[in-house]
Amino acid sequence: MPNNYPRQPILLVDDEDSWLVSFKTTLRSKGIGNVVTENDSSKLLSLLDSQQFCAVAIDLMMPNFSGEELIPQIAARHPNIPILVISGLNQVKSAVNCMRLGAFDFIVKTEERDTLIAAVRHAIELFELRQENTSLRERFFKKELDHPEYFGNIITENKEMRSIFQYIEVIAETFRPVLITGESGVGKELVARAVHNASGRTGEFVALNIAGLDDNVVADTLFGHTKGAYTGATNARFGLVEKAKNGTLFLDEIGDLSSTSQTKLLRLLQEHEYLPLGSDMAKRSSARIVAATHQNLNELQECGQFRRDLFYRLRGHLLHIPPLRERREDIAPLITHFLQEAEISFEKKFSANAPELADYLSQYPFPGNIRELQNIILDCAGTCTDGIMDTARVQRLLTHSYDYQPESFETPLPDASVTFGATLPTLKEVRAALIDEALTRTNNNQSSAAQLVGVTRQAISKYVREK
């Protein structure tokens, strides 16, 4: 973790300077670097009033004000800040009294360092949860996002998606991992990028798709290796955890992780430490982990394929992205968006038949979700010559066409009804006039003309040849 973790500092108050230095050093060695120390208990309340802290650790026995005197005052003025009481003696009575007064935990100085660190970590997590809770309550009635620009790449008009964006704004700045679930192609990676954008983290967004990677490749890619770690490792190499320093490491298809790699990832999440291959010197990580899966991790952990402890660690925050069939209002804006993208990449204009396409696809179940819609639009855009989407092609591209009976594209009735003179034209004449008109309207594009009048392209081509 970076030296500015946690975002708001921890305040350590103790009259014993040597303890302050050693506790601060221990915390720093475990990645908790944002620590303020104070050896004068009479300054504590004014310090808390002048600066935002995420937790305060106070000694029980101090000159001026004792811990027991200070706890109720801190609790009354700053109810969100967890108070850790640190004592030189293991006195149950004092501990109980401190907890009654409003302390969050009671630590004995002689306890194992790991116990002290764990208590501080819990205090930070509790503070973050309280902050989130307050923030969520404040936002409950608020419709607008504070930073819509973070979500600019995600096209949606769906209410649930908007709530997810609001939740992301609340949780983005914490260090806790985020688990994004949802079917394939719903936009999980886009959401992960939005979490990174909203986090204010200065490092990079680094993505790794775990699917199909074996343990050695996962370990080498994530943690890197030292020179000579294995045959062929001629140079030391940094892994993606290092690359994502102060940024976000996005692990896609996390459900595919083997049990060996799960254990290594758990260590990274719990201790924020990892071992490059060939090294026995643990390295610290400051990358925030965001993971995604289309699988049901709950089921995987119940049948023993996914570690329960890793599952709970990963789901520090859980975001479930609904499938496209549950947000059909997004189909039309997505079609427009992908057509605009296609215009840029193919450098040509498309006539706006987006509303007809959206109507046509409105009941389609989209098993491949937004990726499927995107592929259809890009494929049709790439193959069309006249700027009009070939709807017959759209129909052919649907992956679920066999059990989906879409209404065929119907050409809307002309505004004016057809009128006949005293002598009726022959069928051949009507057919010729109709095809000529369709060809004029489509700039002589035979496929589109065929679509307009409901015949095959071959029929139009034959007509043109024989004319």
Ligand SMILES: Nc1ncnc2c1ncn2[C@@H]1O[C@H](COP(=O)(O)OP(=O)(O)OP(=O)(O)O)[C@@H](O)[C@H]1O
């Ligand atoms: N709401 C959206 N607006 C614009 N484009 C989107 C949206 N959702 C998804 N996309 C696009 O759809 C494609 C699939 O999205 P993405 O890769 O994020 O899905 P995913 O859920 O991570 O898929 P997988 O589970 O297969 O990894 C991408 O090209 C993405 O840009």
